[in-house]
Amino acid sequence: MSTIKKVVLAYSGGLDTSAIIPWLKENYDCEVIAFVADVGQGEEELVGIEEKAIASGASACYIADLKEEMVSEYIYPSLKTGAMYEGKYLLGTSMARPIIAKAQVECALEVGADALCHGCTGKGNDQVRFESAFAALAPHLKVIAPWREWDLRSREALLDYLAERKIPCTASLEKIYSRDANAWHISTEGGVLEDTWNQPNELCWVWTVDPEQAPDQAETVTLMVEKGEVTAVDGQAMSPYQVLTTLNEKGSRHGVGRIDIVENRLVGMKSRGCYETPGGTIMMEALRGVEQLVLDKDCFEFREELGLKASHLIYDGRWFTPLCKSILAAADELAEAVTGEVVVKLYKGQATVVQKRSINSLYSEEFATFGEDDVYDHSHAGGFIRLYSLSSRIRALNEKKQK
């Protein structure tokens, strides 16, 4: 093992990263700095976290509030592309990784560390996302991934490891479901979900109410969209993070934003998860609603292609690449016109745009309907069709001739 003096660990306060602190010190004989990213995972996870880190052996613990930045610099740009991984997943976990990695790198540079460490397992996507960001942002720093090195293979082993070292830990032995949360989403994996023929049960959902238990009364919410970004809710101007938390609250109440998906991990195998993205689902629906009014046919199709591409880039941890910049620049350009207002109805698990309008709307009652107008003459269509189908006609005449 190479010589390392000071390592900055992405620390969550959970069982894994608690064990990593002493393990790093023992195996690398180095100082460990705990870095905590506040991405809206919830107060309960942050309370007393500094004390916990120190008690586990960290020489310092830094907490960075990344909540607003995550929404404005990562989530909003992604939403403009319309990225949904494999048609469904709003990329909740993926979206948080680059911003955490970037802040962790900044911390490492500041404290003069020579290594970075994360607690991601060796079968997941997150290790790739963290380490791809590290490679792009600080290629000279060493990376330690304990889960690919140590021989601790179970919660029991980890708890024993901590107990042996008399490091206090409140984690329970039994933990059926593994979860990840940030302001944008919460994910649940494991337990009954491991058999795809099982239905999710009530333990698979955390934030949102079961649609069947949601209010019988629908609720509407009005969103103001400016250049592809939600800027106000129900007439109230808000920061991006405020928009998200406000919509999370409303969406959760109506069971909005649940998906149960078997997805392709970047590392080659499939996994199943239940994801909740209540606010995100509402925003996505709202943006697409405004787009219906303002994007022409070709722009809409390209936006869909961009979303498909972006979904893979983001899922695969390629945020800090020239390709991602290029895709985001293209989406940003399309979003220039995406300004308008939509009313979204929330009811029993669904968010549906029921009203929409925009100063950039290409829809015109006058043009679309039956009668004559200035910009469109029925007779134009004849010529259009003739040219539009000309190659089919020539091909068919050709084939006829050959017979």
Next chain:
Amino acid sequence: MSTIKKVVLAYSGGLDTSAIIPWLKENYDCEVIAFVADVGQGEEELVGIEEKAIASGASACYIADLKEEMVSEYIYPSLKTGAMYEGKYLLGTSMARPIIAKAQVECALEVGADALCHGCTGKGNDQVRFESAFAALAPHLKVIAPWREWDLRSREALLDYLAERKIPCTASLEKIYSRDANAWHISTEGGVLEDTWNQPNELCWVWTVDPEQAPDQAETVTLMVEKGEVTAVDGQAMSPYQVLTTLNEKGSRHGVGRIDIVENRLVGMKSRGCYETPGGTIMMEALRGVEQLVLDKDCFEFREELGLKASHLIYDGRWFTPLCKSILAAADELAEAVTGEVVVKLYKGQATVVQKRSINSLYSEEFATFGEDDVYDHSHAGGFIRLYSLSSRIRALNEKKQK
């Protein structure tokens, strides 16, 4: 106007095509054959249609039952691609046009007609779809599109036109909403929908119950999928058309398959419609569920690209083109593995896959979860990540060196 002796009209029995028959005879001095395509638009539209056609002046009326063929030869192949126009629309009207046009051409060739006629308006997509099919299948036949020729400009004018000729007609003067139906879907346009800031009202929906009025009790339905096609419902093997009608019935009862969309027409303007595709929505959800199990990452992405492309081809009336054949061939190949069983839950407007399994499933509890296994070693990930992020690393080292 060129000389035409016999024309085959795509006849629906409605006001427009009823007026077209005498108009054709008067303006082209030709024999008119009414051709009726039964694509599952409903018995009420077909009852007495032959008599009606004759009473309007047609010399003959042929009715072709295209229901099974439409589902098996047009809808099923489209579903394999995953085509949803502009992210939402299951292409209900679009899908019916090529099969009607093809059968109409066959009728024309059989009766020795020298022209084809349709009743589509000059601002819509359907004229393009019909005439593109005609160009590909019978480029030597003349095409007459009365709506682009005559000066009848309102329902009142059409009713007067018929009355003057003493042709009986039961159509009412007032018709706020224009609708199109076939086994796959029903669409509603006009009325309150013409202002995008208006919510749809109860007149905008025909087949499906309002989700808010749907049963409080969810229902599940089990679908068997073989090579991308639904072959059985709740254990009962069925023909494609039977599958569709069975699922239409179930879906409608739970308010499943409604969309309210502003879409880009092929002819350059936007229009708004409320579409209901209850059975189709369930099938689409079911197929995507099986795909989650059997398609790998790259296949899934390509299937999504094919769906995007196919959605435009089908919407734009390019079914009978080599490009469409090529896209369908690609999708067919991917669908080879799409075999499995899914349970779909219907509740208050939603169809959600809650259970799924497949003999071709690439998901494996053993591979996805925490522990070691034969095919995957945690340590593999280290090398993977290193190579995966190599260009980022080289780029970053390069940039560092330049500073």
Next chain:
Amino acid sequence: MSTIKKVVLAYSGGLDTSAIIPWLKENYDCEVIAFVADVGQGEEELVGIEEKAIASGASACYIADLKEEMVSEYIYPSLKTGAMYEGKYLLGTSMARPIIAKAQVECALEVGADALCHGCTGKGNDQVRFESAFAALAPHLKVIAPWREWDLRSREALLDYLAERKIPCTASLEKIYSRDANAWHISTEGGVLEDTWNQPNELCWVWTVDPEQAPDQAETVTLMVEKGEVTAVDGQAMSPYQVLTTLNEKGSRHGVGRIDIVENRLVGMKSRGCYETPGGTIMMEALRGVEQLVLDKDCFEFREELGLKASHLIYDGRWFTPLCKSILAAADELAEAVTGEVVVKLYKGQATVVQKRSINSLYSEEFATFGEDDVYDHSHAGGFIRLYSLSSRIRALNEKKQK
């Protein structure tokens, strides 16, 4: 015909637009302003053009020098995308149309005209390019396309038309080949080219020497590329237009940049042309050479996709659309790294990059070759391959099990 008071005509001084001036005055009873765009079509076409326009009946003639702007604002951005229409065509005619149309619109707004006119025929692409630009830039101005209106159907008819009006014209009766030129390219259509089984003859090529007659001695030229733009030739810093003319001269001498293509026109039929783009071919080759050094695998692939898309947008006259802006923004982002130096060898019709280097080069002798190094360890590959082929492995194991 609607009332028009003053029309601005895109005037070339050739036979067609010379006849259009009196035709417009007679048929629209309006004032005609001749607008001449200097896009580098050559001095001989511009000499005395103002007098000619006045003699033909124009009330004024404005000449705009668009040469530098065309190269810097249209050609350079296009080159960053790598756009080659149908794999071969550097879009010489297409690229000039939007800039001419834009300047023509500006002229019309300045002189207070109420209409725009062009001399493009009714079977070509240029009418679409002009009128699409007009629609985007000045939708309120009327557009007159005489070739789609008048009944003049031959050069003879046009010459007679002018002679009857005693308008002097030096055009000859016989003109076998039709050509279009600007600083970027010259095209030749018609004559022997109308049969695809004919070889082009010496009349089909204008600027470039026949490769078989080109110097037996190869020549090299060194290009400096900065952010995707050629900024210096053989050590000499130059403006974009100077770069182009310098390379045109060099390329022509060696027979570089000829293509003989049957292409799909936007209006549905195919046409054949011989195009010469000597300088452009050298630049394209040079840019792609630098890209080989600096773009990673995914970026290179996306750049190719952008080029494919851009080739259609530009060919189809969709320059002034949000989609085009979006594509160009994406390409611009990728071009950020495209800085370097290349040596291009010119020999008997070919331009080949033989040397290349870049400060952003991701190529490293150290990494690519046999030995060990810091950033890459042979053993990493084992893990990479294992994960890379994991889904194939699982699929194959699955199939084995099923047997």
Next chain:
Amino acid sequence: MSTIKKVVLAYSGGLDTSAIIPWLKENYDCEVIAFVADVGQGEEELVGIEEKAIASGASACYIADLKEEMVSEYIYPSLKTGAMYEGKYLLGTSMARPIIAKAQVECALEVGADALCHGCTGKGNDQVRFESAFAALAPHLKVIAPWREWDLRSREALLDYLAERKIPCTASLEKIYSRDANAWHISTEGGVLEDTWNQPNELCWVWTVDPEQAPDQAETVTLMVEKGEVTAVDGQAMSPYQVLTTLNEKGSRHGVGRIDIVENRLVGMKSRGCYETPGGTIMMEALRGVEQLVLDKDCFEFREELGLKASHLIYDGRWFTPLCKSILAAADELAEAVTGEVVVKLYKGQATVVQKRSINSLYSEEFATFGEDDVYDHSHAGGFIRLYSLSSRIRALNEKKQK
């Protein structure tokens, strides 16, 4: 190291695989079967190869003649897609790997081996291509990649290794360039090429004459193309492999098919190579020539997209995947119409189609030229343009209104 009894080695007779035989026996204590694939790499490499293998310690040596199969089952399908990796590379090495791997697997299954071995280095693409094929075709067999295991790090070490074991070997100590050849191409890497600022020298090219030394007299060759496959040369019907060798001979004589490229390897770094594909370059040019006649605009664009995708699939060793099957099926469908005849001119390094014709040609002198005809009316264009640019017009009117 796991227990292995019998391993089948992809044996070339070169230094590396000669050393691998004893190394396998010593390190795995197993029987080694040498498998030689004849993919047209040349007689000189095959002469006495069986004796050599036995002398090195192999218990048996099997030679499979894959030449015809390689061209008909791998190269021809690839050519239909138009695949050129990173715009230039005809995938010469990539294309041979899957067929070798497949035959090697078949050999292994026949002789009852439990492992497969290849001699690819740990920094290249070929290891991935071989092992991806193995994973798809025989996931149960172990794979041994000595270059990632042993500590032999130079030609000298390998020669010493063989000498110590008294295994005869004619390989020289000094070998500046590394080459790979099959019927389709020969590649050269290393030496002066390692600095991208160096020009290739005469040692970098093996098959083809220097264009500057090629005949001053151009030569033409006539190719018959049927459904995307070259079936005859100069009037002579030939098997695919015969076509290839015939065109290789002709192309080489004129210096056709050289490229000098810096490419992105799959494993993350860039490498530079000089590749010669004389026959392939002629065929590619010929196929694209016929396509110009028979593919409409949309088909041509999709074929280009397929080529782009296929280039990555083939380069990346993903031949035996459902995605590759899907792409090839799509290309096959498009190739249905690609039938015709072309004359290709060979001159000083270039292959240029100078004549082309096809019974499926959509080109028509009548349609493309000036005059009126039956299928196209000048006036159609007006309507086409109006609708084509409608969204631009509505957008622009909208913007005007907002001012």
